[in-house]
Each structure stands twice: as C-alpha cells, then as structure tokens.
Amino acid sequence: FMEECKRMGVQVLGPDVNESEYKFTVNSAGAIRFGLGAIKGLGAGPVDNIISDRKENGPYKTIFEFARRVNLRSVNRKAFESLAYAGSFDAFGNYHRAQFFKEENNGRSFLETIIRYGATYQENLNSSQFSMFGEASGVEIPEPAAPVCDEWNSLYKLNREKEVVGIFISGHPLDDFRLELDAFCNGTVEMLTNLEENAKKDLTIGCVITEVEHRVSTKGDPFGTVVIED
Numbered sequence: 001f002m003e004e005c006k007r008m009g010v011q012v013l014g015p016d017v018n019e020s021e022y023k024f025t026v027n028s029a030g031a032i033r034f035g036l037g038a039i040k041g042l043g044a045g046p047v048d049n050i051i052s053d054r055k056e057n058g059p060y061k062t063i064f065e066f067a068r069r070v071n072l073r074s075v076n077r078k079a080f081e082s083l084a085y086a087g088s089f090d091a092f093g094n095y096h097r098a099q100f101f102k103e104e105n106n107g108r109s110f111l112e113t114i115i116r117y118g119a120t121y122q123e124n125l126n127s128s129q130f131s132m133f134g135e136a137s138g139v140e141i142p143e144p145a146a147p148v149c150d151e152w153n154s155l156y157k158l159n160r161e162k163e164v165v166g167i168f169i170s171g172h173p174l175d176d177f178r179l180e181l182d183a184f185c186n187g188t189v190e191m192l193t194n195l196e197e198n199a200k201k202d203l204t205i206g207c208v209i210t211e212v213e214h215r216v217s218t219k220g221d222p223f224g225t226v227v228i229e230d
Contacts, residue, residue, distance in 0.1 A: 002167060005032065014087040014161070014169040015039055017066060018059045022047050034086075040164045041082030046075045063092050064143045067118025080111050085160045087170060095146050097157060102147040113144045173208045174230070181206040189230045205230060 005012050011031035013019075015038070019027060022037040022044070036047040049071045060066040066089075083089060084100040100111040108116075121141050152160070154176070158168050174181060187203035211227035 002169075012169065014090070015083070015165070016091050017050055017083065017088045018054065018091055020088070021051060034165065034169065036083075036088070038165055039082050039086045039088070040166070041078050046070075046079045049074045060092075062094065062143075063089055063114060064117065067114050068121045070118075072115060072119050072122065077112065077115055080115060082164045084111060085164045087161060096151045097160075098149050098152045099146050102149045104147055110144070110147050117141065117144055174206060177206060189228060 002012060011029075013027070013031050013033050015034040015036050017036070019033055020036045021033075023035040024038070025033050025035065027033050036042060036050065037044070053069050054060065057069065060069065081101075084097055087097065089095070089100070090097070095110075100114075101109050103109055104113065106113075124141065151157075154171060155173050158171055158173055161170060162168050185204045185206045186201075187205045189205060189207060191197075191203060191205075205228075207228040207230040209226055210229045211225075213225045214222065215224060216222055
C-alpha cells in the first residue's frame with residue numbers, strides 16, 4: 001500500500017499529535033495521515049485524551065505545553081516514548097528524536113524530565129491558592145533545557161519507528177541504496193515465493209536482514225533462520 005501511494009503520488013505522513021485522529025485520515029493537503037491508534041503502546045484512552053484536549057483547547061504549541069495539558073495518568077511514560085519513536089512530536093520542530101531519549105546527569109531521559117515537569121505543573125495548578133483578587137499565587141516552573149546530542153542515524157531511527165507503527169513511514173533503510181538496487185538487482189523477495197518459475201535464473205536481491213535466530217534441531221544439529229525484507 002505504501003508503494004502504491006508512492007506510485008500514485010499520494011503522500012503518507014506519520015502520526016502527529018496536532019493532526020492525527022484515532023484512525024487514518026486525509027488532511028487538508030490531500031495527504032494520508034497516520035492515526036494515533038495505529039501506534040503500539042497507545043490505547044484508546046490516551047489517544048482520546050490527546051485528541052479531545054486538542055479539540056477543546058487548540059493545537060499543542062510545544063512538547064512542554066503538551067505535557068502540561070494531557071492527563072499524565074493516562075498518557076504515561078510508555079505512551080510518551082511510543083509517540084516520540086513514531087515521530088508524533090516531530091512537528092514541534094525544536095528537538096530531534098534522539099534528544100528525548102538522551103540520559104541526563106540525574107540518570108533520567110529528557111522525556112522523563114518533560115513528564116516530571118508536566119506533573120509538577122499540574123500539581124501546582126491544582127493546589128494553587130487564589131488571592132481575593134482571583135490571582136494564582138503559584139510559582140512559574142521553568143521549562144527544562146534539552147540535552148545536546150547527535151541525531152540518530154537513519155537506520156536506527158527507522159527501526160524504532162517500525163517497532164511502534166509496524167512499517168517504515170518517513171523512509172526506508174534501502175533508500176540510500178536506490179542506485180545500487182536499480183543497477184545490480186534483478187529480483188525481489190516476492191519472487192522467492194515462486195522458486196519453480198524463477199529457478200532457471202540467478203536472482204540478486206537487495207534487502208535488509210530484520211531478524212536472525214540461532215536454533216538447534218532435534219538431532220542436535222545447529223541451524224538458523226533469517227528474515228529478509230526488500
């Protein structure tokens with residue numbers, strides 16, 4: 001389906017906390033937008049909370065505003081991590097995905113620091129004492145500074161993305177080898193399902209190894225399985 005969308009010139013965009021609904025939708029530019037419900041680690045509860053708050057109070061402007069507004073009992077650390085891996089915070093533009101998972105001096109990731117910041121803000125908001133003039137006496141909480149680190153390489157980034165959405169969205173690990181694939185390869189993985197038809201020719205397939213398993217037969221002989229993907 002992704003290849004067919006590419007062939008038709010239909011853009012497929014990853015999930016976005018400011019645009020995605022629960023299911024797949026088409027945005028105003030005619031692109032297909034991934035649904036938040038398609039992200040592993042997110043249930044209906046967190047997704048409903050994110051979308052309902054967005055519809056009631058407008059788009060989230062920053063990751064910190066997101067943490068201040070969502071219900072952190074529902075949108076927990078696991079949900080934050082899945083959203084970050086899937087690229088759902090990319091539209092904020094201020095941080096790249098590796099920064100969210102960079103461990104700081106206190107042993108916490110930046111994402112955990114953001115969640116703690118949001119929780120502290122919400123606790124202070126709920127316990128604020130109001131003066132007779134209606135002004136909140138709560139102290140402003142400074143937004144934590146992001147750690148400095150290198151961006152993930154494309155293969156690592158895409159593999160993390162695939163873990164939580166099931167497919168590669170923002171690219172494919174073989175995109176950097178398109179020239180070599182076109183020049184040297186004459187087959188696809190699909191051809192391996194019909195070896196009789198393709199038995200008389202040598203197949204050269206460009207692919208990525210996605211899974212390797214070392215096993216032992218009932219006779220004690222070692223063997224293995226390899227999963228490849230083009």
